[in-house]
């Protein structure tokens with residue numbers, strides 16, 4: 175019988191695998207001569223994970239030590255295909271799961287992703303030579319056939335991302351894993367931020383624990399992602415990294431960042447947070463993802479419920495506390511304490527302590543030593559005397575009763591005494607490019623000033639922070655913008671609505687988010703230009719985090735605090751904690767305030783009537799419902815006269831309501847007018863999209879009403895628009911030079927005329943007052959002179 179010839183593709187696979195084996199052999203000889211600097215122990219005898227995770231001389235795997243098979247960098251052997259298929263299925267499920275968890279992802283986005291994937295595939299196909307193409311078809315990972323190719327990272331990414339390798343010099347210096355570098359290229363991060371530069375070598379190359387403090391928006395998330403990204407993949411999928419964050423939104427955001435950073439690897443990331451279906455999360459945990467990001471409450475719920483994957487804390491290589499100082503605040507997160515107690519103890523703790531780990535498998539001391547702990551926050555350094563300790567670089571290994579709770583927690587989490595302590599915060603703790611300012615006003619006028627900021631300067635995204643959501647009553651939100659570019663976020667909302675609010679806020683570049691402090695920490699939404707502190711927070715830390723939602727990642731932004739007399743002392747002590755003498759006052763055009771006050775007063779009256787009505791209805795229906803429940807017939811005991819009076823009262827109130835509504839609508843349909851409003855031109859210190867819409871609406875209305883040729887006189891033209899953001903307004907106020915022209919709406923004029931005529935330059939109120947005074951004095955002088963002349967004349971006549 176003729177011998178069956180192996181198919182050409184299988185012989186190619188065979189050749190490839192032989193080539194890879196030969197290469198590996200020669201590489202391992204070369205590796206023996208390489209030095210590896212590591213703080214980790216060399217003794218790996220009793221460490222079951224050592225072969226996979228620890229380099230030849232301890233620490234992370236070096237680039238030369240990377241086994242390409244673990245990254246899917248060689249084409250899968252035939253017997254591996256089955257497993258690869260299984261894995262892909264799991265991944266697909268996980269993806270479905272995660273998008274389920276965030277099932278508010280707009281369909282369009284999903285479609286775009288699908289399109290992108292398609293594009294990528296086409297690109298890859300084009301690049302492949304015939305031999306490359308043969309084996310690569312089964313790999314879900316990039317088509318790299320040998321480790322030599324992996325070394326030149328730019329080649330791996332070529333064709334998908336435009337790369338000038340020299341631009342990424344600083345990253346290349348860090349010798350990160352090629353697949354991680356690929357993600358960095360695709361993210362377009364040209365160079366590491368200072369905190370990344372400081373943390374990555376300590377964490378990834380020296381294997382150290384890290385306590386990191388750096389300003390908000392400085393890239394701390396990616397600083398600990400490096401540790402995770404340098405991972406190897408193990409087919410038994412133990413839990414490798416556990417990241418704990420204080421809020422659900424932050425956990426989901428960090429998980430998304432990690433997914434992005436690990437997108438070219440097989441590493442799977444899920445978020446475990448409260449407010450979402452725990453059954454679904456349990457199902458996702460069955461796929462044994464390597465990285466879990468979660469909030470303490472739900473994590474502990476599932477852990478204590480006996481989830482197998484979560485109980486495998488002995489396999490943990492990385493334990494991260496993000497926004498650590500928030501989690502140790504008094505009365506918060508008892509669950510975090512419990513989770514930490516489940517961790518196998520580090521070498522710093524006594525052996526006996528490991529008995530505390532009830533659900534955990536008992537592990538060797540070596541495994542415990544191998545776990546790295548990372549603690550991050552922008553405001554760690556603010557807490558008590560921790561800053562001094564950070565500077566001295568002294569973290570005590572034993573609780574002598576004088577440690578701060580953060581130190582206690584770090585120690586309990588197994589933080590080693592030689593942890594790298596990186597404090598990059600400046601004296602003021604705030605982000606470098608953040609401009610702070612304040613508006614002093616009465617408590618009851620805060621709504622008016624907020625309305626002013628949003629209508630006159632509403633460019634870019636704005637977050638308005640308050641302590642309790644109820645302080646900014648719904649009337650403001652409805653009346654400010656009925657076409658609803660304003661969203662709310664607070665803890666009483668359902669989790670799905672919370673995520674939806676964030677998505678919608680992200681989707682519109684001029685949206686407003688009214689939020690409580692659940693949004694203060696960690697939320698990374700690009701394009702937030704302004705943060706308004708409608709109410710001051712209870713602590714300096716929260717002020718820093720709130721303000722840090724703008725001016726992120728080297729961009730600029732501003733925050734404005736509304737300070738009422740009762741806020742003054744709180745604000746002074748807040749400024750003291752940042753060593754600030756004074757803050758700039760936000761420049762205001764007070765001539766707009768009377769009209770704003772009028773609009774708000776109408777809106778308040780309307781809201782009062784509506785609320786009274788709905789309360790009455792609710793009371794009535796409550797009474798009727800209860801009567802019905804006990805089968806009571808309700809007699810209408812009111813006399814005829816009372817009924818008539820009631821009816822009259824209701825009619826009167828509804829007429830009044832109608833009138834108020836009409837009045838408000840007519841005000842809202844025209845732009846804000848300054849007190850000294852010229853019907854020829856209108857100019858302001860800045861025009862928000864909202865105001866701009868109003869102008870345009872008005873111009874359209876005028877054009878519609880006047881179709882004849884003689885309509886020129888009543889035509890509105892919107893010209894010379896040059897929006898002024900709050901930040902710009904602040905900077906202009908500081909400038910000595912002329913203020914920018916902003917907008918002119920010209921009645922009965924053409925563009926030329928409008929440009930040529932007087933524009934209202936944005937003046938500072940003090941200047942205006944001075945001009946008025948001068949004019950008054952001049953008038954008084956003239957009057958006096960005339961009087962004197964008259965008396966002289968009269969005297970002359972008499973004599």
Ligand SMILES: Nc1ncnc2c1ncn2[C@@H]1O[C@H](COP(=O)(O)OP(=O)(O)OP(=O)(O)O)[C@@H](O)[C@H]1O
Pocket residue numbers: 363364365366367370388389390391392393394395396551552695696697698722726727
């Ligand atoms: N090397 C980099 N180059 C450019 N942008 C980066 C870099 N690293 C991170 N970023 C971006 O900077 C933004 C802020 O990063 P991140 O959320 O990690 O900041 P953070 O320090 O954790 O802030 P916070 O203290 O407020 O939580 C993110 O949008 C991130 O994508």
